[in-house]
Amino acid sequence: MGPDHDARNTRQAWAIAHIFAAMSHDHDHHHDHSELSETELRVRALETILTEKGYVEPAALDAIIQAYETRIGPHNGARVVAKAWTDPAFKTALLEDGSKAIGTLGYVSRVGDHLVVVENTPERHNMVVCTLCSCYPWEMLGLPPVWYKAAPYRSRAVKDPRGVLADFDVTLPKDMEIRVWDSTAETRFLVLPMRPAGTEGWSEEQLAELVTRDSMIGTGFPRKPGAPS
Amino acid sequence: MSTTLAAAATAAIPSIPRDDDGPVFRAPWEAHAFAMALTLHERGVFTWPEWAAALADEIKRAQAAGDPDTGETYYLHWLATLEGLVARKGVVSAETLHRYRDAWDHAADRTPHGKPIELRPEDFG
Numbered sequence: 001m002g003p004d005h006d007a008r009n010t011r012q013a014w015a016i017a018h019i020f021a022a023m024s025h026d027h028d029h030h031h032d033h034s035e036l037s038e039t040e041l042r043v044r045a046l047e048t049i050l051t052e053k054g055y056v057e058p059a060a061l062d063a064i065i066q067a068y069e070t071r072i073g074p075h076n077g078a079r080v081v082a083k084a085w086t087d088p089a090f091k092t093a094l095l096e097d098g099s100k101a102i103g104t105l106g107y108v109s110r111v112g113d114h115l116v117v118v119e120n121t122p123e124r125h126n127m128v129v130c131t132l133c134s135c136y137p138w139e140m141l142g143l144p145p146v147w148y149k150a151a152p153y154r155s156r157a158v159k160d161p162r163g164v165l166a167d168f169d170v171t172l173p174k175d176m177e178i179r180v181w182d183s184t185a186e187t188r189f190l191v192l193p194m195r196p197a198g199t200e201g202w203s204e205e206q207l208a209e210l211v212t213r214d215s216m217i218g219t220g221f222p223r224k225p226g227a228p229s
Numbered sequence: 230m231s232t233t234l235a236a237a238a239t240a241a242i243p244s245i246p247r248d249d250d251g252p253v254f255r256a257p258w259e260a261h262a263f264a265m266a267l268t269l270h271e272r273g274v275f276t277w278p279e280w281a282a283a284l285a286d287e288i289k290r291a292q293a294a295g296d297p298d299t300g301e302t303y304y305l306h307w308l309a310t311l312e313g314l315v316a317r318k319g320v321v322s323a324e325t326l327h328r329y330r331d332a333w334d335h336a337a338d339r340t341p342h343g344k345p346i347e348l349r350p351e352d353f354g
Binding site: 035036039041042043044048050053055056061064065067 | 232234235250251252253254255256257258259260261262263264265267268269272274305308311312315320321325326327329330332333334337346348
């Protein structure tokens with residue numbers, strides 16, 4: 001950055017870097033350093049310059065992107081969950097090695113090497129937090145919601161998971177255990193929610209419609225049959 | 230207000246990939262490229278007809294060069310259009326773009342796997 005840029009623009013550029021951090025994970029190779037695709041480099045370059053020159057406000061840009069946060073990425077997570085609900089052998093394989101099992105499906109071209117699937121049961125509810133935002137499995141879930149990256153959510157989720165869940169209108173029986181999984185650089189988590197009652201005989205496609213992003217983070221439940229999508 | 234902006238864009242540019250509820254993106258960077266065009270239009274850098282013509286040119290060029298035109302490359306053309314238009318309008322030169330691209334590459338290279346990548350002054354060699 002040249003000397004003609006004031007500190008504010010530099011801060012904005014750095015803020016952009018953090019926004020982009022959510023998509024910087026290298027899924028295809030193991031390296032000890034980060035890697036960006038040629039396209040990502042060009043997008044970052046343009047966005048940084050436009051910000052420094054004052055053509056683009058990161059907050060305004062973020063607002064546009066957030067408006068589409070649930071519409072980015074292939075959203076394979078719902079299909080994976082629906083398959084696990086209908087295919088016991090796949091479910092076993094998925095819980096054993098998430099990345100490997102998802103890789104066998106063929107339609108997921110990029111999934112992290114260490115995607116761990118944790119199963120919700122009548123006794124235990126799982127919830128995922130991320131302290132390093134580069135580790136969110138957006139190919140599975142689409143973009144993370146804003147609150148997911150917010151420091152208050154992350155710290156409260158660890159200290160007071162029941163309280164955080166209550167904020168999302170998720171109330172669980174008192175004796176149900178809640179496990180909080182903290183994503184790291186190497187391991188990312190996907191919650192396998194419980195299959196809703198009243199869906200006996202449903203096809204995978206029908207079931208996938210019920211699987212919400214929040215249910216795969218553990219801050220929500222799948223839709224109930226008949227509820228509006 | 231961001232969805233109003235987007236509605237104007239999708240009305241003006243019929244080729245934008247979408248479903249019944251609006252634009253869809255295959256990857257986060259596509260949404261960033263989309264949002265940058267919306268913002269620059271809002272700033273008056275170009276009009277939508279101007280954008281549509283530039284994008285059509287870009288797609289024609291790509292097809293002539295062998296682009297399969299399956300829709301998967303749509304936002305690559307979109308990004309190339311952005312880069313071309315900002316250069317033509319004197320907003321950002323191709324040379325500056327290249328310098329920043331290299332700086333981001335340098336930043337990624339020195340950032341340990343899994344950490345947020347930040348651009349620092351020393352990344353500009």
